[in-house]
Amino acid sequence: MFKKLDAGLLLALVFFWSGAVKATEAVPVPLAQLPATFKGNLPCANCEGIQTNITLQADGSFFSRQIYTGQPSPNQANDLGRWVMSHHGNVLVMQGQNSQIRYFRVKSAEAIEMLDLEARTIFSDLNYQLMRTASVDSLDLKLFPLNGLYQYLADAALFTECASGLAFPVVPTGDNIKLEQAYLQRREQPAQALLATLYAHIKPAPSMEGNRLVPSVHPLRFESIAQADCSPRLYSANLKDQFWTLVQLSGKLVVLPENGRPPGLMFHAENNRLSGSGGCNQLVGTYSVEGNSIQTNMIAATRMACLQAGNVDDELIMTLTQVKSWNILGQRMELYDQLGRLLVRFEAR
Known part of the structure; x- marks a missing residue:
C-alpha cells in the first residue's frame, strides 16, 4: 500500500545519492577464443x-x-x-x-x-x-581525431588513447617533434599526462628492446595539446548501489534540472532497499531481483507541493508497478513490462 510521509521523517531514513560507481559485475561473454x-x-x-x-x-x-x-x-x-x-x-x-x-x-x-x-x-x-573469420586482423589503423593522454619522460613517450584506454609507445617520426615540443611547453611537472589530439597511424613498430613488434602511435599531424583529461569511457554499470538518472519515461524524454538532484533511482544492495525521486519528492521502497526479472514496491514518499517543471513523481511511481524485467547495456538501464516493452530508461552518470 502506497502512503505519504512528512519530509522530516523521511529524511531521517538512510538515503544515498551518489555519482557513477565504476565497479562492474561479471557479465558472461558468449564468445569463445578472443580475440x-x-x-x-x-x-x-x-x-x-x-x-x-x-x-x-x-x-x-x-x-x-x-x-x-x-x-x-x-x-x-x-x-x-x-x-x-x-x-x-x-x-x-x-x-x-x-x-x-x-x-x-x-x-x-x-x-x-x-x-x-x-x-x-x-x-x-x-x-x-x-x-x-578464420584469422584475426592486426591493429593497423589511421585515425583522426585520435585523442589521448600524452606523457614524455627519459627520451620516451607514451600515448593512452581515450576511448579504449590502450597505451601505446610513440614512434619519433612524422609530426612527433611538434607534439613533443608542445608538451614540454605545457607540462607543469615531469611525466604529467596532457590531452593531445593527433592525426595518427597506429601500427606495429619495434619495441624499446628491439626484439619484437608492438602496436605504436605514429604521429602524422599534430593538432593540439591541453591541460585536460579524457572523457569517461564505456563501462558496464552495476544494477545495485549506483544512482540511475531518469532520462526516458513512457516513451518521453525527461527534462533534467540544471541544478539540484535529478530524478532517478538507486537499488541498494543492503536489505534490497529502493530510494529515489521523480524530480521533487523523495521515494523509498523495496525491490526483488531474480535473473532478468525485477519487482519494485514503492512504499513511501514525501508530500511536498511540486510546481517545478520536470516533476514526474506520480507517473514514475505508477510506471514502476508495471515493471517485470530489466537489462543494463553499458551505462544504460532499461525496465520493461511483462510483454518486454520498454517503460523506463536510466543512465549511470
Whole structure:
C-alpha cells in the first residue's frame, strides 16, 4: 500500500545519492577464443554496401574498419574503443572515437548481428550479420581525431588513447617533434599526462628492446595539446548501489534540472532497499531481483507541493508497478513490462 510521509521523517531514513560507481559485475561473454574478427557487408542507404571488419580483443577493446563501397575516396572509416556485454540478452555494446554507441546481438560464437540505435532488432530482408573469420586482423589503423593522454619522460613517450584506454609507445617520426615540443611547453611537472589530439597511424613498430613488434602511435599531424583529461569511457554499470538518472519515461524524454538532484533511482544492495525521486519528492521502497526479472514496491514518499517543471513523481511511481524485467547495456538501464516493452530508461552518470 502506497502512503505519504512528512519530509522530516523521511529524511531521517538512510538515503544515498551518489555519482557513477565504476565497479562492474561479471557479465558472461558468449564468445569463445578472443580475440576474434567478424566480417560482412552491411546495408548502406547511399552506397553499395559497407564492408565491415570488427575485431574484439579479450581486454575489452575493439577496433574496426569500414569501407563504403561505391563512394569516392576517402570512403573508409576506422574506429577504436571499448566493448561490454549487456547483463541479459547477449547484446554487444561498443563505443569508439565518435562517442556514438553501437549495438550487436551475439547470435552465436560465429556470428553477430547489428541492431538499431535503440539496441532493437532491425526487421528487414537485408543482411545485418557479421561472421567470424578464420584469422584475426592486426591493429593497423589511421585515425583522426585520435585523442589521448600524452606523457614524455627519459627520451620516451607514451600515448593512452581515450576511448579504449590502450597505451601505446610513440614512434619519433612524422609530426612527433611538434607534439613533443608542445608538451614540454605545457607540462607543469615531469611525466604529467596532457590531452593531445593527433592525426595518427597506429601500427606495429619495434619495441624499446628491439626484439619484437608492438602496436605504436605514429604521429602524422599534430593538432593540439591541453591541460585536460579524457572523457569517461564505456563501462558496464552495476544494477545495485549506483544512482540511475531518469532520462526516458513512457516513451518521453525527461527534462533534467540544471541544478539540484535529478530524478532517478538507486537499488541498494543492503536489505534490497529502493530510494529515489521523480524530480521533487523523495521515494523509498523495496525491490526483488531474480535473473532478468525485477519487482519494485514503492512504499513511501514525501508530500511536498511540486510546481517545478520536470516533476514526474506520480507517473514514475505508477510506471514502476508495471515493471517485470530489466537489462543494463553499458551505462544504460532499461525496465520493461511483462510483454518486454520498454517503460523506463536510466543512465549511470
